[in-house]
Amino acid sequence: MSHKNIPLPERQRLRQKMYKKHNLANILTHWFNVFSWLLLLSTGIAIISSPRLGISPLWMQEAFRNIFGGDANLIRFHYTIGFIWIFVILFNVLVGFRKYFVPFAAKRLLLDRDDIEWMKTKPLQMMGFMKDKELPPQDAYNAGQKIYSYFVVLCTFGIMVTGPVMVFKSLFPPIVKQIAQPIHFVCVFTIVAWLFIHVYMGAVFPEEKEAFFSMFSGKVSAWYARAHHEKWYNEKLKEEMEWEDKIEQEVLQSQHPKEESSGAD
Amino acid sequence: MPQKNHYAFVIDVARCIDCRACLVACSVENNVPMDHTRIWVHDQGIQGNWPYLSHAFVPYNCMHCEHPPCTEVCVSGATYKDKVNGLVLVDQEACIGCGYCVAACPYGVRYIDQKRGVVDKCNACLQRLEVDLEPACVATCVGKSRLFGDLNDPTSEVSIALRNAKSVTNLDYENGETDTDPNIYYLNLPETESILSSDPFGQVAQTSLPRDPHYTIAEQGWKNVAIPLMAAAMGATFLVQAIFFTKQLLEGEKEFDE
Numbered sequence: 001m002s003h004k005n006i007p008l009p010e011r012q013r014l015r016q017k018m019y020k021k022h023n024l025a026n027i028l029t030h031w032f033n034v035f036s037w038l039l040l041l042s043t044g045i046a047i048i049s050s051p052r053l054g055i056s057p058l059w060m061q062e063a064f065r066n067i068f069g070g071d072a073n074l075i076r077f078h079y080t081i082g083f084i085w086i087f088v089i090l091f092n093v094l095v096g097f098r099k100y101f102v103p104f105a106a107k108r109l110l111l112d113r114d115d116i117e118w119m120k121t122k123p124l125q126m127m128g129f130m131k132d133k134e135l136p137p138q139d140a141y142n143a144g145q146k147i148y149s150y151f152v153v154l155c156t157f158g159i160m161v162t163g164p165v166m167v168f169k170s171l172f173p174p175i176v177k178q179i180a181q182p183i184h185f186v187c188v189f190t191i192v193a194w195l196f197i198h199v200y201m202g203a204v205f206p207e208e209k210e211a212f213f214s215m216f217s218g219k220v221s222a223w224y225a226r227a228h229h230e231k232w233y234n235e236k237l238k239e240e241m242e243w244e245d246k247i248e249q250e251v252l253q254s255q256h257p258k259e260e261s262s263g264a265d
Numbered sequence: 266m267p268q269k270n271h272y273a274f275v276i277d278v279a280r281c282i283d284c285r286a287c288l289v290a291c292s293v294e295n296n297v298p299m300d301h302t303r304i305w306v307h308d309q310g311i312q313g314n315w316p317y318l319s320h321a322f323v324p325y326n327c328m329h330c331e332h333p334p335c336t337e338v339c340v341s342g343a344t345y346k347d348k349v350n351g352l353v354l355v356d357q358e359a360c361i362g363c364g365y366c367v368a369a370c371p372y373g374v375r376y377i378d379q380k381r382g383v384v385d386k387c388n389a390c391l392q393r394l395e396v397d398l399e400p401a402c403v404a405t406c407v408g409k410s411r412l413f414g415d416l417n418d419p420t421s422e423v424s425i426a427l428r429n430a431k432s433v434t435n436l437d438y439e440n441g442e443t444d445t446d447p448n449i450y451y452l453n454l455p456e457t458e459s460i461l462s463s464d465p466f467g468q469v470a471q472t473s474l475p476r477d478p479h480y481t482i483a484e485q486g487w488k489n490v491a492i493p494l495m496a497a498a499m500g501a502t503f504l505v506q507a508i509f510f511t512k513q514l515l516e517g518e519k520e521f522d523e
Contacts, residue, residue: 055492071359178482181340186491
C-alpha cells in the first residue's frame with residue numbers, strides 16, 4: 001500500500017487521527033529505565049578502575065568516589081539503584097505477565113517472513129542500494145526493533161543475574177564472582193552499543209519523529225502507523241470497524257428492541 | 266600529596282626460631298579465621314653439606330610492594346596502595362572476593378575469606394599503627410627477628426638495622442612491565458639455590474617465591490576479548506548513527522518531508 005497517491009483530505013484525516021500505541025505503564029517504565037540507566041551506567045563505569053582494563057579515566061574515578069564518599073559507598077549506591085531497577089522492571093513484568101507480557105511476546109516479538117525480507121532489504125537500502133524497492137509491511141515493531149528487543153531482554157536478564165551475584169558475595173564461590181564481572185560488563189555494553197542506534201532513531205531521525213513523541217503521549221497518528229507499521233495499522237483499522245459495527249448494532253437494538261426478531265425472519 | 270611514610274619490614278632470618286608467636290598474635294589481633302593465616306613461617310629444612318649444616322626459618326607476610334601487581338587487577342579499586350602510608354590495603358566493604366588479586370600476587374599473601382566473601386591479607390596492623398603501636402607480629406616477636414618501621418625516617422629501627430646489615434635480600438619480582446619492589450628486607454637469608462640442591466630429608470616445603478603473577482581466565486578474557494569486542498560493537502553502531510546524523514544535518518530539515 002503506497003501512501004503516495006492519497007487525496008489531500010484523506011491525508012489530513014490520517015494525520016489527525018491518533019491510535020494508542022503505548023499504555024501508561026510502558027511509558028513510565030521506559031522513562032524510569034532511562035533514568036536508572038543514566039545513574040547506573042555512569043556509576044558503573046566509574047567503579048571499574050582497574051588500570052589493566054583501562055575503561056574509565058582517572059578523573060572520572062576520582063570525581064565519582066569524591067561525590068559518593070569513597071569506593072564502598074559508590075558501589076553501594078550503584079547496587080541500591082540496581083536493586084530498585086530490578087524490582088520495578090520485574091514487578092511490571094510479573095504484574096502484567098499474563099495480560100500483557102505473554103501476548104506481547106507471542107504476538108509482537110516473533111519474526112515472520114516479512115521481517116526476514118525487511119532485514120535483507122533495509123541494510124542494503126541504508127547503504128544506498130535498492131532505493132526503489134518497497135519494504136515489506138511491518139507489525140507494531142519492525143524487524144530491527146524486534147532484534148534490538150531480543151538483545152535488550154537477554155542482556156537485561158544477564159545484568160539482573162550477575163549484579164546480585166557480586167552483591168551477595170558470601171553466597172557464591174570466587175569463580176562465579178570472577179566470571180560474573182565480565183558478563184555484567186558485556187551485557188551492559190551490548191545494550192549501550194544498540195542504544196546509539198536506538199536513541200538516534202527514536203529521538204533524532206526525522207522519519208521517526210512521531211515515535212519519540214509517542215513515548216510521552218502514547219499515541220501515534222494513523223498516517224505514521226500506516227507508513228511505518230502497516231500490519232498493525234490494518235489490525236487497528238479492523239478493531240475499529242468491529243467496534244463501530246458493535247456500537248451500531250447496540251444503537252439499533254436500543255432504538256428498536258422488538259424489531260430485531262421480526263427483521264431476522 | 267606525596268607519600269608520607271615508606272613502611273617496611275626488616276626480618277632477620279637468623280633470629281627466627283619458628284616459634285610462631287607472630288602467627289598467633291596476628292590471628293588474635295586481626296580476627297583471622299582459624300583455617301587461614303595472614304603471615305606464615307617457611308621452614309627451609311636442613312641445608313648444606315655435613316658438617317656445615319644450617320636450618321633457616323623464613324617469616325613471610327605481605328611485602329607491601331612499591332608496585333604491587335595485585336592492585337592492578339582489582340576491578341573496583343577495593344585493594345589499593347595507600348597514597349599516604351604506602352601500605353597495600355583491602356577495603357573489605359568494596360571487595361567482592363572474586364580473587365583476581367589472589368591469583369596476581371607473586372608472593373601468595375592473599376586469601377579469600379569465603380565466610381565473608383572478601384579477600385583478606387596483612388595490613389601491617391593499620392589499626393595499631395594509627396595509635397603508634399607496632400604491628401602485632403613485630404611487637405610479639407621474642408627473638409627480635411621481625412622489625413617494622415618507616416624507611417623515610419633515618420632514625421627508625423628498620424633504617425638502622427638495614428644500615429648495619431651484612432646481607433640484605435629483597436625478593437624482588439621483575440618481568441617485563443611488572444617490577445614489584447617489595448618492602449620486606451630479609452637479613453641473613455640463605456641462598457635459595459642451595460635450598461633446592463640439597464634436601465636430604467625431603468622435608469623442604471618447596472617455595473619458589475616470588476612466582477609469576479597469574480591472571481585468571483575471566484580477567485584475561487575480559488581484558489583481551491570482551492573489551493575489544495565491545496569497543497568494536499560500540500564503534501560500529503556509533504559510526505552508523507553518526508553517518509546518518511551528518512547526512513541529516515547536511516540535508517537540512519524539511520517541513521513537509523512525508
